[in-house]
Amino acid sequence: MNSQAIVFDIQKFSLHDGPGIRTTVFLKGCPLRCLWCHNPESWTARPELLYSPGKCTRCGKCAAVCPNRAHSFEAGRHVFARNLCLACGKCADVCPTGALELCGQYRTIEDVLAAVLADRPFYQNSGGGMTLSGGEPMAQFAFTEALLRAASANGIHTALETCGVAPWQEFQNILPFTDLFLFDIKSLDAEKHLQFTGVPLAPVRRTLDSLAAAGVKIILRCPLIPGMNDSQPELAGIGELAENLPAVSEVQVEPYHPLGQSKALRLGLSDYYAAPFATQEFTLACIAAIQRHTGKSVRKS
Template sequence: MEGFITNIQKCSVHDGPGIRTTVFFKGCPLKCKWCHNPETQSYMPEMFHNSDTCTLCKICISKCDMGAISFDNPLISYDPQKCTMCEKCVDFCPSSCIEITGKKMSSRELLSQIEKDIPFYEESGGGATFSGGEAMTHIDFLHETISLCKDSQIHVTVDTCGYAPSESFEKIADLVDLFLYDIKHMDENIHKEYTGVSNALILHNLRLISRLGCKVQLRIPLIDGFNTDEKNIRETAFFSKELGITGVSLLPYHSIGNYKYPRLGMGVALQFEKPSDEKLQNIKIIFEEYGLNAKIGG
């Protein structure tokens, strides 16, 4: 079985216990306005064009047999509907300013990359983390891959937004050692405004895997003006306590990935604010009041 992967990050220490290999799947059902990995939103490979290093030599245009690349003064323009991912533009670009995001890999090819770092996993208590995008929307490919990991006695973590069929969570529940589960907002309307989807399925699936006895650690991206108000924080903490969840990572907003938007032809990234250090500490204290072990950062 095969799937599209955007990145395999080695020696990760923020995506579960120990030293890990984090696999980023391509494609996500959410469209979070602050997304720092926009290259993982589409389920298909895309052209990633760095206009800062582009010399406008237009060789890529002449080499594209499908007419997917054109010059839209003053920029190179790309039509994903025409692109066949032949990668001639990548091969012939003299300034190496074009990449294709998303590489098709089989489960066994992915396993071979993950297995290379088994000594680090054994030494540190680490393993493999499957992230995205949203790995849960590639359930058959994910199931096959993590089954192979378990055969090799590799610890498996799934980092998820929770927006996937409940049957998908049931299918892999007994194979996953840890779920890193995002909760973005408790209010359904606000959640939909900022992510494009309702939170009803997300909350339902969190209840489900908690009931199934899965180990869960919450991850909450904190964006000032979106979800840092006391009402939302207390509702999130109460909901977590009711499910028996004991750990939460508070992840302050950052703009590190904003440069990716224009390179993908997605315009300019929206700007959000990081909560102040004082507000972060107050949020941490609220979660601790509800009996959760809260930490700032991954």
């Protein structure tokens, strides 16, 4: 059993990642590279340094502690050489302005489980539990399986948010410990799916169909990205997909928000796609377009 994983957040009192009040554990590592990703800091399965140049006062404390000379100053300008960074976190510890932040920590099963169990009374009163998200939790499969197993053994309702890209055998292994799958569908257009996420649609659909055939509970989660996956045929396809899979109880849409853009800049990612803001009017129109093709609930997550 792999008893450690790289976790980048544990969010308490979450109301948007499954039923009731939940603790959501965010794991780093993802096989997809969605152009609009809300959490680009989740992509790599290793700790990373986020740097906000606008907060830097050029005090030089980071350069003084860095063991690999990743920080330097040229003509009064702070230069951060990301390729030299070992993600040790020493500079973030001494930075007085919060310009540096280490994202991702190795956490043990026992440590994460204790954080989850601490809120058991809230789950019992609200029908909540634990949700694993990311990134893609299946990218750190051994930890994900062990944590789901341990939470389930403690009587905690478990949910897994997934993009579906992992070996089917691994999904089979977690079925006994996973009460709900929050299954991400980015686009039902095969060409767009590959173009926008870097991964073909076919394996995603295979996993979804296999989970549905296994009789598990599924909620479809669909990002709404203006100009990218909001065509009428795609929205109709989401509604039809939900309608045709008995295991799917609901469709939840997630309108694009630009938070990922600032995180991408802090990670030094230059090719992040900044979509137009998803207005309430846009979101309601998309929900209506999906709802026309299914009798199941369609709502904002």
